Amino acid sequence: MSQAAVEVPPKGGFSFDLCRRNDMLSKKGVPLPSFRKTGTTIVGLIFQDGVILGADTRATEGPIVCDKNCEKIHYMAPNIYCCGAGTAADTEAVTEMVNSQLQLHRYHTGGRESRVVTALTLLKSHLFNYQGHVQAALVLGGVDVTGPHLHTIYPHGSTDSLPFATMGSGSLAAMAVFESKYHEGLTREEGINLVCEAICSGIFNDLGSGSNVDICVITKGHKEYLRNHHMPNPRTYFHSQGFSFPKKIG
């Protein structure tokens, strides 16, 4: 009988085998490839009728803007939306996963409206399981039978329940706006304007955020996804008649 041991793959979780190779390569001077991050400004606030979420639309790969108009506000349930900052693949994957889990749960439980705390618990237990390696920092907001809710979820799995929240590289610029102007009982117009101001503060003061402002307003029984609600960075100079290049070459 041959003594060759059968290679059994590890049971679930991440396999860190390539880390030794990466270490060796970086010691030899080979740079790690950068991955697409949503260096971002995402915000949420609770107003008198519900929750408003906002996000910028720039996705970066290191110093390069790889997507000028990406969508950072993800659908979770008809009454729950989630903004994502961090590694774009991680935020997409984790929100889509919890989205399907919520839908299956609705099927299992007689079609009742999903609760925000359900999405919160699913997200935080997944992120905690991966000990911070899934780099998704989320602002989760929605309105369910128990009222409006707004939560922040950090990559290691901790959560906060807040009246107003900001995440991402532009979070300090946006938080400065919220801390100075937020108060309870905002109307819909005031809330949208404040969210817009906070995202614009991130767009213009943080290099990782830019382009346009997306807004999502969630109230009891109704939601409005305002894609590109505000576009403060238009392309200013372009030739109105286009260009005509001569066909003959040389």
Add this chain to the structure above:
Amino acid sequence: MDSNQAAKQHSLVGSEADSQRTLYPYVTGTSVVALKYKDGILMAADMGGSYGSTLRYKSVERLKAVGKHSLLGASGEISDFQEILRYLDELILYDNMWDDGNSFGPKEVHSYLTRVMYNRRNKFDPLWNSLVLGGVKNGQKYLGMVSMIGVNFEDNHVATGFGNHLARPLLRDEWHENLSFEDGVKLLEKCMRVLLYRDRSAINKLQIAKITEEGVTISPPYALKTFWGFSAFENPTVGAEGSW
């Protein structure tokens, strides 16, 4: 073996044994925020001196008048700030001894500080401060900043440390030419309040200083009003008892 030893002897930085370089700060002050207004410059700083993560000193004056025309605010290592004040004392004294009717204005003091900071940085022994220099001379308002590596610039509003991230977005939005004194103080207090909420080394005891053609006034220490009455703070787990 030989090449290793040779490399050690020719090392650019010198052996660690006789190292005389500043490695890290000990007692630090947090942000300073300043802006130009109609009659001159307004500058604000809290009075905290942190020793690592301990709030050790709560009456550190980080805003000081320099000569007749300037006001200096500093964040970073407090002992280095005191050393800089001694250098400036000597500078102003020598200037006074000339007795020629001229006196150093804010531009000159800023230039002097930039040279001092940059020179120390080149010797790998920085004065671990971010300095804000404001003043008025002959009707000309001046507000500038020098960092510990010698980066210096002049602007209508400046901030150091955390103030760069939290206060400057607000200042960029709401500052305009010819702010009145009351509006300037309100704007500075708004920035200091945000810093108080969101900077862990900030304390609620601050001074605001004003410098105009007439001279420098540094206010006595006072505290800002804060608001903590949000319903989500009082009852964060509504709808999910036992969660957090």
